[in-house]
Amino acid sequence: MRILVVEDEETLAQRIANILEGENYSVETAFRGDDGLEMALTEEYDLLLLDILLPGRTGIEILEEIRKEGLSTPVLMLTAQDRVEDKVKGLDAGADDYLTKPFAPPELLARIRSLLRRQSEATTASIEIGDISIHTGKKEVSVKGEVLSLTAKEFAILEFMAYNKNRVLSRISISEHVWGDNFDLFSMTNFLDVHIKNLRKKVLTAGGENPIKTVRGVGYMLEG
Numbered sequence: 001m002r003i004l005v006v007e008d009e010e011t012l013a014q015r016i017a018n019i020l021e022g023e024n025y026s027v028e029t030a031f032r033g034d035d036g037l038e039m040a041l042t043e044e045y046d047l048l049l050l051d052i053l054l055p056g057r058t059g060i061e062i063l064e065e066i067r068k069e070g071l072s073t074p075v076l077m078l079t080a081q082d083r084v085e086d087k088v089k090g091l092d093a094g095a096d097d098y099l100t101k102p103f104a105p106p107e108l109l110a111r112i113r114s115l116l117r118r119q120s121e122a123t124t125a126s127i128e129i130g131d132i133s134i135h136t137g138k139k140e141v142s143v144k145g146e147v148l149s150l151t152a153k154e155f156a157i158l159e160f161m162a163y164n165k166n167r168v169l170s171r172i173s174i175s176e177h178v179w180g181d182n183f184d185l186f187s188m189t190n191f192l193d194v195h196i197k198n199l200r201k202k203v204l205t206a207g208g209e210n211p212i213k214t215v216r217g218v219g220y221m222l223e224g
Contacts, residue, residue, distance in 0.1 A: 007054075010031055016108070166222070
């Protein structure tokens with residue numbers, strides 16, 4: 001997953017890049033609006049993070065230009081301004097979400113995961129991972145044509161990993177996606193491991209190959 005961060009505060013831009021790279025996203029940065037616009041139009045990104053007040057061109061101008069060019073890349077606006085009219089202006093220009101600075105890293109990551117998930121759901125009815133078929137609309141998973149009996153949490157875990165296939169996901173990021181605000185790091189640490197174990201067992205029982213790899217000290221990766 002490639003993310004472009006357009007932010008004129010270089011220290012903040014680097015901090016955001018470090019946070020995202022820590023979650024195994026590929027990140028590029030631009031500190032001027034005109035540079036960010038050129039990169040957005042000439043390179044392929046999965047998500048854009050745009051500050052509103054930028055030298056060269058504003059974030060709103062970048063957003064209007066890329067939408068005019070037909071780019072549907074998800075855009076998360078970042079701004080220190082907390083005025084309702086600024087949020088409305090950004091959303092009307094085609095922004096997908098809005099985050100006011102200062103923000104906590106977990107909130108930034110949650111917003112990004114949500115936007116990437118929405119983009120994938122809009123373009124993908126089913127995902128094929130080896131012998132596994134994940135039907136996102138029907139919330140159904142089959143292995144070699146045999147439908148698996150999965151719990152809602154098991155499906156959510158597998159679906160999220162499929163959207164991020166071949167990318168190492170931390171146990172916390174998966175858990176936060178599946179359980180949301182109900183996830184408690186201290187009391188629910190082993191919940192994910194139990195669900196992953198059950199998922200592997202169900203796939204293997206149906207005659208499929210286990211695509212979920214454990215990355216020691218980090219989390220899991222779905223190979224596909």
